[in-house]
Amino acid sequence: MVYSFGTLWTLVLVIALVASIIHQVYFQDSATEIHLKRQVRSLAFENQGLTSTLQAKEQMIFDILSVDYYE
16 A cells, blocks of 8 residues: 555656646746847837937937027
8 A cells, every 4th residue: 555655756846847847848937048039128118218319319300400590
């Protein structure tokens, strides 16, 4: 009885180990991928800030150019 329980317990542990390895391979991001995703988010945020700054400067240029010039 103890041997059959030990065999059953070993089988359960092997199945759990295989399932955890499959989960790690297919569903977990690696540390490098997590780092790259963080960098992409940071660059996207920085790009958004630069875009708004560029739009403000373009608007300033259009405002300056729209003023009539008299000599």
